[in-house]
Amino acid sequence: MRSYTKSIFFRSLLIPAMLGLFCSPLFAQQSGDSRPNIVLIVTDDMGYADIGAFGGEIATPNIDALADDGVRFTNFYTHASCSPTRSMLLSGVDTHLNGLGNMSEWIAPNQKGEPGYEGNLNHDVVTLPALLKQSGYHTYMVGKWHLGKDPDKIPAARGFERDFSLLDGGGNYWGMMNVSANSPRLVFTEDGRYLTSLPDDYYATRTYTDKMIDYIETNRGDGKPFFAYVAHQAPHDPYHLPRDERNGHVAAYDKGWDVVRRERLDRQIELGIMPADTQLSERMWFVPDPTTLAAMPRAVLGKKMELYADLVVNLDGHIGRLIDYLKEIGEYDNTIFIVFGDNGAEGTDLFNMIAGTPGTRDFLWAAINWSQTDPHAWGDPGSFVGYGPMWAQVSMTPFSQYKGWMAEGGIRNALIVSGPVVNREAGSINHGFMHVADIMPTLLDVAGTAYPDSVEGRPLPAMVGSSWTGVLAGTADSPRTDDDYMGWELFGNRAIRQGDWKLRWQWRPFGTGEWELFNLADDPGERVDLAASKPERLDEMYGLWEDYVAANNVIVPSRSVFESLEDQLPPRFPDDPGFPPLIYKRQFVPPGDMLAPPTGNR
Amino acid sequence: MKILIQMIAKIRPWIIVAVVLGMFGSTVASAQVPPRFYWKTLQGTNAVPVIAMSASGNSNPLDQSNVFDPSASVSADIAIAGFAKIMPFWNKAGMLAVLLPMGRIEGDFLAGGSASSGFGDPMVEFNINLIGPPPIMNLPDMLRYEPGFSLDLVVDVAFPLGQYDNTQSLNLGQNRWYGRIGTPMIWQIGPWIPDRRTTLEVFPSVWFFGDNDDFVGQNLSSDPTFELEAHLTRNFTSKIWGSLDATYTSSGDATIASAPTPGSDMTLAGFTLGYQLNDNMQLTFGYKSTLNNDAASNDLQMSTFMISLTTGWHRLLEGAGRLSGGG
Numbered sequence: 058m059r060s061y062t063k064s065i066f067f068r069s070l071l072i073p074a075m076l077g078l079f080c081s082p083l084f085a086q087q088s089g090d091s092r093p094n095i096v097l098i099v100t101d102d103m104g105y106a107d108i109g110a111f112g113g114e115i116a117t118p119n120i121d122a123l124a125d126d127g128v129r130f131t132n133f134y135t136h137a138s139c140s141p142t143r144s145m146l147l148s149g150v151d152t153h154l155n156g157l158g159n160m161s162e163w164i165a166p167n168q169k170g171e172p173g174y175e176g177n178l179n180h181d182v183v184t185l186p187a188l189l190k191q192s193g194y195h196t197y198m199v200g201k202w203h204l205g206k207d208p209d210k211i212p213a214a215r216g217f218e219r220d221f222s223l224l225d226g227g228g229n230y231w232g233m234m235n236v237s238a239n240s241p242r243l244v245f246t247e248d249g250r251y252l253t254s255l256p257d258d259y260y261a262t263r264t265y266t267d268k269m270i271d272y273i274e275t276n277r278g279d280g281k282p283f284f285a286y287v288a289h290q291a292p293h294d295p296y297h298l299p300r301d302e303r304n305g306h307v308a309a310y311d312k313g314w315d316v317v318r319r320e321r322l323d324r325q326i327e328l329g330i331m332p333a334d335t336q337l338s339e340r341m342w343f344v345p346d347p348t349t350l351a352a353m354p355r356a357v358l359g360k361k362m363e364l365y366a367d368l369v370v371n372l373d374g375h376i377g378r379l380i381d382y383l384k385e386i387g388e389y390d391n392t393i394f395i396v397f398g399d400n401g402a403e404g405t406d407l408f409n410m411i412a413g414t415p416g417t418r419d420f421l422w423a424a425i426n427w428s429q430t431d432p433h434a435w436g437d438p439g440s441f442v443g444y445g446p447m448w449a450q451v452s453m454t455p456f457s458q459y460k461g462w463m464a465e466g467g468i469r470n471a472l473i474v475s476g477p478v479v480n481r482e483a484g485s486i487n488h489g490f491m492h493v494a495d496i497m498p499t500l501l502d503v504a505g506t507a508y509p510d511s512v513e514g515r516p517l518p519a520m521v522g523s524s525w526t527g528v529l530a531g532t533a534d535s536p537r538t539d540d541d542y543m544g545w546e547l548f549g550n551r552a553i554r555q556g557d558w559k560l561r562w563q564w565r566p567f568g569t570g571e572w573e574l575f576n577l578a579d580d581p582g583e584r585v586d587l588a589a590s591k592p593e594r595l596d597e598m599y600g601l602w603e604d605y606v607a608a609n610n611v612i613v614p615s616r617s618v619f620e621s622l623e624d625q626l627p628p629r630f631p632d633d634p635g636f637p638p639l640i641y642k643r644q645f646v647p648p649g650d651m652l653a654p655p656t657g658n659r
Numbered sequence: 660m661k662i663l664i665q666m667i668a669k670i671r672p673w674i675i676v677a678v679v680l681g682m683f684g685s686t687v688a689s690a691q692v693p694p695r696f697y698w699k700t701l702q703g704t705n706a707v708p709v710i711a712m713s714a715s716g717n718s719n720p721l722d723q724s725n726v727f728d729p730s731a732s733v734s735a736d737i738a739i740a741g742f743a744k745i746m747p748f749w750n751k752a753g754m755l756a757v758l759l760p761m762g763r764i765e766g767d768f769l770a771g772g773s774a775s776s777g778f779g780d781p782m783v784e785f786n787i788n789l790i791g792p793p794p795i796m797n798l799p800d801m802l803r804y805e806p807g808f809s810l811d812l813v814v815d816v817a818f819p820l821g822q823y824d825n826t827q828s829l830n831l832g833q834n835r836w837y838g839r840i841g842t843p844m845i846w847q848i849g850p851w852i853p854d855r856r857t858t859l860e861v862f863p864s865v866w867f868f869g870d871n872d873d874f875v876g877q878n879l880s881s882d883p884t885f886e887l888e889a890h891l892t893r894n895f896t897s898k899i900w901g902s903l904d905a906t907y908t909s910s911g912d913a914t915i916a917s918a919p920t921p922g923s924d925m926t927l928a929g930f931t932l933g934y935q936l937n938d939n940m941q942l943t944f945g946y947k948s949t950l951n952n953d954a955a956s957n958d959l960q961m962s963t964f965m966i967s968l969t970t971g972w973h974r975l976l977e978g979a980g981r982l983s984g985g986g
């Protein structure tokens with residue numbers, strides 16, 4: 058509890074200081090009706106290194122332009138999966154208290170019925186849109202919700218004045234057809250009503266953008282600022298994309314994941330995103346060296362990445378449409394943009410997990426509705442393409458592992474903030490330790506409103522984040538001191554970060570089944586477990602874990618989605634580059650002057 | 660690695676399917692090229708088509724100049740065997756094929772009753788793509804292949820080596836050199852997905868003929884014949900497809916023993932159905948007929964049934980099949 062309490066204590070000092078800042082010239086425009094608009098763009102499963110501003114080769118000029126106008130944060134953390142991240146984003150409270158102690162799909166027997174483990178955003182917390190609405194903001198949402206489907210859990214019930222929302226965790230971009238036979242239709246709401254159908258020309262990313270522009274336009278000029286939560290479904294799988302936008306990266310990834318990952322890290326170092334001596338995390342042991350593969354598998358697997366890249370380009374284009382609209386109506390300069398991905402990139406084959414077993418109900422459902430497996434159909438309705446663990450590692454360059462895990466590749470993501478609250482050099486990079494739970498206190502500060510102690514007589518749990526107002530104003534480099542820590546637990550995987558140190562426990566074989574210790578300043582790829590060589594540090598970090606558990610109602614699950622993973626994957630061996638030499642040997646070419654035909658014919 | 664192998668295994672079937680779909684087309688019939696004949700496939704692929712055809716009408720179905728007798732009654736049962744090699748020429752997709760007809764033909768035609776059997780004239784075809792995607796040199800190329808719009812140049816040459824009896828007016832061989840130049844075109848309509856592939860194919864061509872200096876003891880010369888074929892093809896499933904076929908032919912004038920015989924026009928319509936038996940074999944069935952089959956008509960008439968079986972193979976895919984236990 059000690060450092061965690063310090064964090065709360067620190068914030069209690071910081072908030073009044075930040076509120077004082079609102080009287081400074083920097084925040085003068087935020088008083089009254091001139092408070093800034095807020096556009097909060099959350100992308101789904103987009104990786105740390107996918108966008109150009111973070112070293113990606115994918116063309117994302119619109120997101121990059123926000124980075125050029127604002128500041129990039131390299132040390133930003135989400136949760137390891139989507140709804141836990143979103144719950145912290147919108148409540149500021151730890152997942153084990155806000156209802157997302159586990160995802161609704163995986164609540165363990167020992168968590169069932171426990172407060173904080175409802176699988177949706179519970180009513181023990183108050184939401185960011187509710188408080189912003191109360192303070193005079195218009196509150197709009199489009200896109201993925203994934204925080205509850207019951208009438209008292211939908212966006213309209215949690216503070217959004219207008220919404221067009223997918224209540225599920227993802228799926229079809231073209232319609233309501235779901236992947237699972239158990240719940241065959243995706244559920245959408247619009248302005249608090251459950252939709253019976255979708256617009257005729259529905260395509261998720263386009264429609265979400267159109268709707269948001271419409272909401273803003275409808276109330277434009279009434280003098281109230283707006284909070285726009287743009288929770289894009291993209292680029293979550295399945296990679297659905299209009300046909301004429303699928304050929305932007307033909308053969309671009311035939312060179313294989315190792316080369317692309319190396320190229321991305323080189324650009325990150327050049328940009329200043331990562332230190333010059335950064336080492337890539339090891340290639341996961343069950344992913345082959347692409348140079349050992351024939352051209353065809355490289356092309357097919359590369360085509361999946363091509364489609365993903367095209368999907369990111371499409372997403373960036375629609376974000377650009379929203380930005381252009383705000384420029385057109387003269388609101389861009391008074392709008393804060395916050396852009397990030399909700400968790401690590403997706404390396405798990407979700408489709409196979411759901412529908413991959415012949416004879417099951419979901420398999421037959423998929424056979425009828427989701428069997429467009431030909432590469433020419435990838436992107437169409439009825440196709441389900443995810444890019445696999447090799448490209449997920451590329452998306453998370455230079456980090457280890459991906460979504461669902463507590464390695465950096467599961468929980469660290471790219472963050473961009475721009476707009477009137479940013480008083481740092483345009484295009485600068487910050488390495489402070491940031492967390493998704495910080496956004497709620499930050500935006501409450503921006504709006505000039507406070508987090509209440511209680512709602513309807515119920516005491517509210519404390520927010521766990523720290524406001525970024527000092528960081529954005531340029532008066533601090535991090536919202537945290539080296540003593541502050543943050544904790545994570547999901548599916549039984551656990552982590553604590555304090556300063557440069559990280560403690561983690563993960564299911565085998567992604568983890569060791571033991572506590573591992575890493576120094577992220579020296580080893581962002583988490584290649585070297587220091588648990589044995591730093592026992593004192595390990596104990597200190599474990600103490601923080603115990604504090605975290607006690608303070609946040611953590612119930613480690615008795616069952617997990619990962620409990621049998623070790624039986625499904627090959628034995629784990631370290632990735633030693635160049636081993637075994639056998640598979641890298643080239644044809645021996647003798648000296649030309651020693652060549653000769655055989656003598657005689659026998 | 661196991662996960663990756665599973666992923667790759669999932670894609671293997673459509674690779675081979677694509678090869679065979681491209682190859683089935685070697686079902687060259689006597690007068691018209693079947694639909695999808697000029698689809699491209701992996702360079703290096705081999706194919707053996709075997710075609711059985713039954714034709715009836717008032718003309719010799721193996722004579723592309725369409726000399727006809729309004730009162731004639733001709734029937735033919737023809738088999739055509741061939742071999743095709745897909746190979747690039749000057750970095751363009753191409754094909755060389757040889758086709759050998761054989762069978763029997765009989766009927767009352769021009770000078771009287773005729774019946775003959777044996778081999779027909781072998782024909783060699785050279786094809787090169789002029790406009791369209793690059794040649795499919797490897798499997799990644801195949802992965803990315805879509806015809807879009809493509810235009811080929813085709814040159815056919817038939818050698819006068821087939822059975823010929825100068826006492827009969829109906830023969831399997833034509834006793835003269837002949838050939839054709841054409842430019843088959845393919846328009847891809849919609850996505851290139853196996854169970855939805857749709858194309859419009861148009862093939863204008865001109866047949867040229869040498870003289871037959873012993874046509875029942877007379878000299879037969881024919882002016883060029885213009886031919887325009889069209890096919891609207893569509894897959895119903897990944898293994899079953901169909902085509903609506905139409906052919907317009909305008910034959911040039913012919914001269915027999917210095918007596919001019921005016922050319923004739925002919926319009927054929929029909930359909931083709933195709934079914935992929937397995938990764939390497941394709942079965943097709945087709946029927947086509949002239950539109951005017953009135954017995955009292957003086958027009959050229961012809962009806963044909965056709966069934967074909969084409970086997971295609973490529974050493975890379977055959978080897979992969981052996982390694983994976985599939986062959």
